[in-house]
Amino acid sequence: MSLITTVRNTLVPIHKEGYPFIAGFFVVSLVLGLLWEPLMWLGFVLTAWCAYFFRDPVRLTPLDDDLVISPADGRVSSIALVSPPEELGLGSAPMLRITVFMNVFNCHVNRAPMRGTIHRIAYRKGKFVNAELDKASHENERNGLVIETERGAIGVVQIAGLVARRIVCWSSENDTLQAGERFGLIRFGSRLDVFLPDGAQPRVSLGQTAIAGETVLAEFGSSKGPVISRRG
Missing domain, CATH: 2.70.70 (Glucose Permease (Domain IIA))
Known part of the structure; x- marks a missing residue:
């Protein structure tokens, strides 16, 4: 897979359905950071994964009814x-x-x-x-x-x-x-x-x-x- 394809599939818009989950992961990460800093960084990694999960890339669809x-x-x-x-x-x-x-x-x-x-x-x-x-x-x-x-x-x-x-x-x-x-x-x-x-x-x-x-x-x-x- 080319670098351009990788970037296109990774750095894409986030679907609005994911916003509450991403915000929730982020807030929980901050709270965990008050208890123990390493937990905050783990939470940030999970927040990034959540944003990646809800990505909504543009696709090129063939137009053929068959x-x-x-x-x-x-x-x-x-x-x-x-x-x-x-x-x-x-x-x-x-x-x-x-x-x-x-x-x-x-x-x-x-x-x-x-x-x-x-x-x-x-x-x-x-x-x-x-x-x-x-x-x-x-x-x-x-x-x-x-x-x-x-x-x-x-x-x-x-x-x-x-x-x-x-x-x-x-x-x-x-x-x-x-x-x-x-x-x-x-x-x-x-x-x-x-x-x-x-x-x-x-x-x-x-x-x-x-x-x-x-x-x-x-x-x-x-x-x-x-x-x-x-x-x-």
């Missing part, structure tokens, strides 16, 4: 045919599900994978097991969006993780989203599941790093087969 763009930064942890959560109303037939797992160092701002109108938003309480586990898709606290697109209805599910305790979605039903447009975030460590109808062909491999708003997860209408990757 492309499915990653809704999250992280690692592609699953590509499989899975029945979508019941609350989405997408039926019980298996759909292509691509999962992006976010650790505590990834940017957690979530973006729309395709252009379309939000048909449904469904929140469901649940557990907080490790978001990397497959059962987290159905057992964990989650918030699902059904987006009507040119290629049919897709599901985008924000899933809380082991340390995540807050799912934020500032979009509403009937809102129209552009591909790559911000619609929410999750605090702190979690995953995004994208459920796609027939015709979608994966364009990523397991273990690949995805960038929200930029990485193409899948493509409709392509005659190409699945992506074959080489570790180098």
